[in-house]
Amino acid sequence: MMAGERTVGEVGELALLQRLRDRLHRWQPTEPGCLGIGDDAAVIPAAGDDQLVVTTDMLVAGTHFRPGEIVPADLGHKSLAINLSDLAAMGAVPACFFLALGLPPSLPLAWLDEFWEGMFSLAAAADVRLLGGDTVRSAAIVVAVTLHGCTRGAAAVCRTGGRPGDRLYVSGTLGDSALGLEIITRRHGGQPFDERLTMPAAALEDSEDAAFLVRRHCRPEPRLALGRWLAENRVASAMLDLSDGLLIDLDRLLTAGGPELGAELELARLPLSAAYRHLRQPEWPVAGCLPALVGGEDYELLFAVPPAREPVLAAASSRWGVQVSRIGVLTAEPGIRLRLADGRCRPAAGLSGFEHFS
Amino acid sequence: MMAGERTVGEVGELALLQRLRDRLHRWQPTEPGCLGIGDDAAVIPAAGDDQLVVTTDMLVAGTHFRPGEIVPADLGHKSLAINLSDLAAMGAVPACFFLALGLPPSLPLAWLDEFWEGMFSLAAAADVRLLGGDTVRSAAIVVAVTLHGCTRGAAAVCRTGGRPGDRLYVSGTLGDSALGLEIITRRHGGQPFDERLTMPAAALEDSEDAAFLVRRHCRPEPRLALGRWLAENRVASAMLDLSDGLLIDLDRLLTAGGPELGAELELARLPLSAAYRHLRQPEWPVAGCLPALVGGEDYELLFAVPPAREPVLAAASSRWGVQVSRIGVLTAEPGIRLRLADGRCRPAAGLSGFEHFS
Numbered sequence: 001m002m003a004g005e006r007t008v009g010e011v012g013e014l015a016l017l018q019r020l021r022d023r024l025h026r027w028q029p030t031e032p033g034c035l036g037i038g039d040d041a042a043v044i045p046a047a048g049d050d051q052l053v054v055t056t057d058m059l060v061a062g063t064h065f066r067p068g069e070i071v072p073a074d075l076g077h078k079s080l081a082i083n084l085s086d087l088a089a090m091g092a093v094p095a096c097f098f099l100a101l102g103l104p105p106s107l108p109l110a111w112l113d114e115f116w117e118g119m120f121s122l123a124a125a126a127d128v129r130l131l132g133g134d135t136v137r138s139a140a141i142v143v144a145v146t147l148h149g150c151t152r153g154a155a156a157v158c159r160t161g162g163r164p165g166d167r168l169y170v171s172g173t174l175g176d177s178a179l180g181l182e183i184i185t186r187r188h189g190g191q192p193f194d195e196r197l198t199m200p201a202a203a204l205e206d207s208e209d210a211a212f213l214v215r216r217h218c219r220p221e222p223r224l225a226l227g228r229w230l231a232e233n234r235v236a237s238a239m240l241d242l243s244d245g246l247l248i249d250l251d252r253l254l255t256a257g258g259p260e261l262g263a264e265l266e267l268a269r270l271p272l273s274a275a276y277r278h279l280r281q282p283e284w285p286v287a288g289c290l291p292a293l294v295g296g297e298d299y300e301l302l303f304a305v306p307p308a309r310e311p312v313l314a315a316a317s318s319r320w321g322v323q324v325s326r327i328g329v330l331t332a333e334p335g336i337r338l339r340l341a342d343g344r345c346r347p348a349a350g351l352s353g354f355e356h357f358s
Numbered sequence: 359m360m361a362g363e364r365t366v367g368e369v370g371e372l373a374l375l376q377r378l379r380d381r382l383h384r385w386q387p388t389e390p391g392c393l394g395i396g397d398d399a400a401v402i403p404a405a406g407d408d409q410l411v412v413t414t415d416m417l418v419a420g421t422h423f424r425p426g427e428i429v430p431a432d433l434g435h436k437s438l439a440i441n442l443s444d445l446a447a448m449g450a451v452p453a454c455f456f457l458a459l460g461l462p463p464s465l466p467l468a469w470l471d472e473f474w475e476g477m478f479s480l481a482a483a484a485d486v487r488l489l490g491g492d493t494v495r496s497a498a499i500v501v502a503v504t505l506h507g508c509t510r511g512a513a514a515v516c517r518t519g520g521r522p523g524d525r526l527y528v529s530g531t532l533g534d535s536a537l538g539l540e541i542i543t544r545r546h547g548g549q550p551f552d553e554r555l556t557m558p559a560a561a562l563e564d565s566e567d568a569a570f571l572v573r574r575h576c577r578p579e580p581r582l583a584l585g586r587w588l589a590e591n592r593v594a595s596a597m598l599d600l601s602d603g604l605l606i607d608l609d610r611l612l613t614a615g616g617p618e619l620g621a622e623l624e625l626a627r628l629p630l631s632a633a634y635r636h637l638r639q640p641e642w643p644v645a646g647c648l649p650a651l652v653g654g655e656d657y658e659l660l661f662a663v664p665p666a667r668e669p670v671l672a673a674a675s676s677r678w679g680v681q682v683s684r685i686g687v688l689t690a691e692p693g694i695r696l697r698l699a700d701g702r703c704r705p706a707a708g709l710s711g712f713e714h715f716s
Contacts, residue, residue: 009463027478042490047405058458060496100416100502105367120385132400138418144458144502
């Protein structure tokens, strides 16, 4: 390789995406009414006031999962769930999907049957149909799902609409998935992802808490009803789903909202599950909140709510089957700041989350 | 692995697809007006008399290509072209696409720039826009494209409509891609795919013929104008694109048409390029026609034309930028028969094409 020739791994995912946008722009200037790359999903005008919403996600063995560490039914569920989560984050109603599968020839058919079972049972529950796909030979398992949804008259909720003063909300609890992954990895004798997340040996044993956290990692629940309600009732000004960790994903929402947009998060308000709280160790960084701040794959919704719409949200609570928590506020000062329990603030910079190519 | 536990590789792609259909049927009975798995693309009702046509294809390094044997611009072109070919085979007008990319961290950025250049230049030529995607880390390069098109009032041409007496037509020339791949592989010191396809050493040297065949393999040209014309003018009763070889793909068209449907192919009518004819050796099986019969990745259109519509086709010839050849006829006798130059017939059974998991 030539000196100075950089690689995909050296520049990382965000720079790669920017590079793609630059190249793409030469070939296709933006088309009005059509939201392309840069949100959870693309929005395409359809009949009447409907819009087609499309998202695609790829899972690769060795990168996103190790085949021995997730049962096939969970992988089937998760492959579809993470795409449903993208549609939830747009406030769309899912409709149908397409599945491209790369499979090693040595894979037992029983594995595939369980994978399909996990995928199709979630598809039935979410009322989406498999309409096509491709199946090819591959050394590593690859699952690529493309999912269609529609807005049915409600405007899709993009990442761009957040304004200073809007309150930040999150669904469910944070950090469970990352803790579940740590438990799975350490049980299988793998290196911890984060050495700072000390865990007593007992935490790795079978327990209700461990099972809960592992399940949160392996079977994320797309927040479709909540996302849809927020769109229909015009409660959320901006929304995305948490795939790479709260700080990274919040930064995306801020970047999409404009150069001056920042946020303040209250640590004491971060919603933590009972299992998380039981497991938390005094030495974990940021007052034990590190997994909630940077842990990936929670697939909860992060959304901004203008103060005038907060009463509508409050009046409807408990109708979506998942709790909703206010965790902070958007500010006119750029950057993300963390308000500690003692009232002091610290910048969040330096606490990083998942980076796809590092 | 348990004794008697079968693998993906043991059952092969067709059995795998049937297994998927069986499993799927438990969860989602067929929906009227919505064509799902089993054709070149899915057809979804849209506004008015329009339909959304969607196809997805995945290319994996090591299975579909070797990164050292295809330049990145060609791979970018081909990844999109094979999906455009699926839409051509439905008679649809392509609209937009979604790209999921698995990339090794060690991949040079220059590789990616060339890949995008190849993909986006074809996208611009075909007037399709990239609207979304996903980029992930992967040990092997994986390219998954999902492409949308629309029928704009013309009925999509499915695989199912062929009837005994319909004439079989094919676009372009056959077998070039397979010969191109043989040249590429042997140039790189790889094992021939088919030992019976003897080639003089001179055939592997740089020449116009070799360059033509390699180009046919690396840069397939989707037959969009022809496919669209056939749909708009209701000339084709059934159609698909040739991805796995004439005999395998014809068998799919016959199977889709019903249990009694068969075909007779006239060897003397198979359209062969000048480069193919120059390279052909006397010892190649089936009178030198083996690559044309079983070679994969031609991405030409195979279609059936009712006799009453043949004059319309004949009157329009030479308006699609590609030749169209009648190669045989559909019969009420099941199976595929080959009519030899001396007038005798032989069954095609036993001559096989590409099998994805073998």
